[in-house]
Amino acid sequence: MEVIETRQRAGGAIIAVVCILAGCCYGFANLLSGKYYLPGCSFAELRPQVALPMFIGILYGPWAGFLCGGLGDMLGYGFSGKGLLFAPYWSLANGFMGFVPGLIRYWGARVVTSISSFCKLLALLLAASSLPFTLSIGVEIWKGGVTFHDALFQLFLPIFITDTIWAFLLVPVFIRGAGLLQIRIELRTILTVHYLLILSVLAAWLSNVIITMQNELRIEELYILGAVTLFVLVFGLVVSAFFAKRITAPVILLTDVAEQAAGGSYANVSLLEKIVSRPDEMGTLATVFRNMIRAVEQRETDLRRQVSELRIEIDRKKQKTDLKKITGTDYFKQLKQKAGDLRRSVSEQEQVYNVRRKANRIDSE
Numbered sequence: 162m163e164v165i166e167t168r169q170r171a172g173g174a175i176i177a178v179v180c181i182l183a184g185c186c187y188g189f190a191n192l193l194s195g196k197y198y199l200p201g202c203s204f205a206e207l208r209p210q211v212a213l214p215m216f217i218g219i220l221y222g223p224w225a226g227f228l229c230g231g232l233g234d235m236l237g238y239g240f241s242g243k244g245l246l247f248a249p250y251w252s253l254a255n256g257f258m259g260f261v262p263g264l265i266r267y268w269g270a271r272v273v274t275s276i277s278s279f280c281k282l283l284a285l286l287l288a289a290s291s292l293p294f295t296l297s298i299g300v301e302i303w304k305g306g307v308t309f310h311d312a313l314f315q316l317f318l319p320i321f322i323t324d325t326i327w328a329f330l331l332v333p334v335f336i337r338g339a340g341l342l343q344i345r346i347e348l349r350t351i352l353t354v355h356y357l358l359i360l361s362v363l364a365a366w367l368s369n370v371i372i373t374m375q376n377e378l379r380i381e382e383l384y385i386l387g388a389v390t391l392f393v394l395v396f397g398l399v400v401s402a403f404f405a406k407r408i409t410a411p412v413i414l415l416t417d418v419a420e421q422a423a424g425g426s427y428a429n430v431s432l433l434e435k436i437v438s439r440p441d442e443m444g445t446l447a448t449v450f451r452n453m454i455r456a457v458e459q460r461e462t463d464l465r466r467q468v469s470e471l472r473i474e475i476d477r478k479k480q481k482t483d484l485k486k487i488t489g490t491d492y493f494k495q496l497k498q499k500a501g502d503l504r505r506s507v508s509e510q511e512q513v514y515n516v517r518r519k520a521n522r523i524d525s526e
Contacts, residue, residue, distance in 0.1 A: 176221050180228045187213050187233025192240040211324045212331035214259030215289055219282075219332070220339055222266065226259025250297045257293035258324075261285055262332070273342040276351050276402050276409075279333075283398065286332055290324040318384035322391050326366065329394075330359050347409035354401040362394045411436045411443045415450060422454050430454050 190210035197207045214233060218226020234255035238247040246252075262285045265271055270278035298312050307316065333352065336342045344352075369383050418433060436447035 176225060177228075180217060180221065180225045181232065183213055183217050183229045184232035185236060186210075187229060188236025188240055191234060191237030195237070195241060207323060209327045209331060211258065211290070211327050212335060214255065215262040215286060215328055215332050216335040216339075218259040218261070218263030219265055219271070219336055219341065221263070223260040223263030226261075226263045227256040228259075230259030231256025248297075250300045254293035254297040257296075258289045261289035261292065271341065273333075273336065273348070274345065276347050276406050279342075279348060279351055280399075280402055282332070282336075283329065283395075286328040287325060287395065290328055291321050294320050294324075314381050314384050318388055322366065322384065322387040325391060326359065326363055329355070330363070346412055347405060350405040350409055351398075351402055354405065355398060358394050358397050358401070362390050365390050411439070411447065415447060418454070419450070422457070430458075 187210055190213070191206075191208065194206045194208050194210065214226050214230030217229040231252050234252040235245045238252075239245045262282070265282055265285055268281050268285075270281045273279050273282055294317065298307075298316050301307050301316065302309060302312050333342060333355070337344075342348070366387055369386050372383075414433070414436065418430060422430070430451060433447045433451045437444055437451060439447070
């Protein structure tokens with residue numbers, strides 16, 4: 162028990178050290194990205210490093226992500242000379258940005274293995290890129306530091322759009338490297354569509370930024386277009402997930418039934434009837450596969466019966482052979498001769514006994 166507790170403490174200490182180091186990296190990256198503000202913004206930056214606290218939260222849990230994000234943001238202010246507590250509510254927002262994705266382990270999808278778990282991951286990344294900063298921006302408005310218009314177009318939309326794009330782009334790569342994303346055919350399909358859409362959105366967003374910097378597009382138009390583009394991205398991912406699920410579900414079902422059949426279990430072959438009814442090539446494949454499995458099952462049944470019958474026949478022959486071996490030994494012959502002698506002796510004694518009884522009866526008469 163003490164050994165287990167010691168290991169748990171050591172594991173917790175290692176995680177804490179990793180989170181602190183990741184927070185330092187996040188803070189240093191914030192310092193570097195502080196030079197690259199988005200058009201029309203004096204606070205929102207291009208921050209690909211937002212994927213780091215999100216990844217730490219997914220890897221080690223919500224509070225680990227909170228520590229990485231919050232500490233990293235404070236260190237970023239400290240490195241820049243503004244002081245660790247320059248904007249505590251923004252540091253809290255960064256902490257919760259790492260906290261929210263870590264909730265995926267309580268949503269039954271810590272290891273992403275299917276389209277549904279991947280959609281849960283994207284939903285949490287979307288929430289992490291919006292909800293925490295909504296609260297911090299609300300504090301800014303409440304303090305009277307910015308108007309609602311400026312808060313929307315200079316803070317919320319720039320942060321939300323860019324952080325979401327970076328999160329969608331980098332976090333799946335990180336969790337794949339950590340072994341928390343297992344590539345199956347359905348995930349391979351949705352990931353292909355996911356990155357095609359992300360790159361398309363990123364290209365459109367950067368082109369709009371360039372146009373804005375050339376004074377051909379107003380700031381409000383830039384971020385409205387960005388929000389619309391992001392909405393199209395999310396909508397496209399939802400639609401893609403739906404169709405990818407429909408396309409890959411029969412293949413996954415066929416694979417599962419094949420694995421069970423390889424292990425000698427044919428109980429779920431009837432599930433293929435859902436695919437057999439399809440009029441396309443997948444239905445034909447399922448029909449052929451179902452018939453093949455049933456034929457294999459029938460052959461196995463016949464083979465077991467034949468083996469059982471053969472085993473019985475072999476046992477009978479073995480019994481006869483063993484009996485011949487026993488009866489053919491000298492010892493058995495001697496026993497047989499002794500048994501015959503014993504039977505003859507008993508028979509003779511019975512005859513003598515019967516003669517004496519008759520003689521005694523005659524004498525008594």
